[in-house]
Amino acid sequence: MKIKTLLTFTSLLLISSTSMAQQTQSLHLKHVRQELSKHMQNTTDAIALEDWEMVVKLAPQIGQHEEPPASEKLRILAYLGKDAARFRGYDHQTHEAADEMRSAALKQDGKAVINAYAKIQTNCLACHSNFRSGFQKHFYESLGSGK
Numbered sequence: 001m002k003i004k005t006l007l008t009f010t011s012l013l014l015i016s017s018t019s020m021a022q023q024t025q026s027l028h029l030k031h032v033r034q035e036l037s038k039h040m041q042n043t044t045d046a047i048a049l050e051d052w053e054m055v056v057k058l059a060p061q062i063g064q065h066e067e068p069p070a071s072e073k074l075r076i077l078a079y080l081g082k083d084a085a086r087f088r089g090y091d092h093q094t095h096e097a098a099d100e101m102r103s104a105a106l107k108q109d110g111k112a113v114i115n116a117y118a119k120i121q122t123n124c125l126a127c128h129s130n131f132r133s134g135f136q137k138h139f140y141e142s143l144g145s146g147k
């Protein structure tokens with residue numbers, strides 16, 4: 001990385017981390033994840049009821065979840081460094097699988113819905129096992145606040 005870019009990046013990071021620390025200890029990302037989890041649970045219920053219309057509605061909420069605010073994104077990107085592409089990859093695959101689930105639900109193809117659902121969960125798990133504990137150490141334990 002060029003020195004100048006590095007400096008700009010570092011100063012941005014300093015600004016954002018100071019203001020964030022004052023605002024809240026918890027990442028917005030956590031809230032986004034909790035919402036995701038709820039949508040996944042509602043999807044399981046909808047599948048059990050064969051309520052494909054509901055699955056059609058829920059799928060985009062899983063695929064296109066809210067983005068964290070810019071300052072938090074910067075902190076996350078800075079933390080991820082060269083792993084950012086891999087992190088984004090998991091997010092992207094989750095999105096693709098959610099699209100697939102939506103199409104399957106539109107066709108009322110229960111089996112295909114369940115396959116796509118499994119793909120989504122595989123991505124949740126893959127990203128978590130690669131990144132979650134690192135995030136928690138970096139963003140929470142370093143603040144001395146636990147959660």
Ligand code: HEC
Pocket residue numbers: 027029030033034036037040062087088090091094120121123124125127128131132135136
């Ligand atoms: C691109 C990576 C990535 C993907 C994909 C991902 N997560 Fe996460 N998730 C994380 C990280 C990082 C954390 C820890 C962040 C934190 O605790 O603030 C997390 C934390 C969570 C948590 C815990 C929140 C809490 O209260 O501690 C839940 C629940 C969760 N994710 C649900 C999901 C579900 C459901 C999916 C799939 C639909 C999913 N995640 C996909 C990265 C991901």
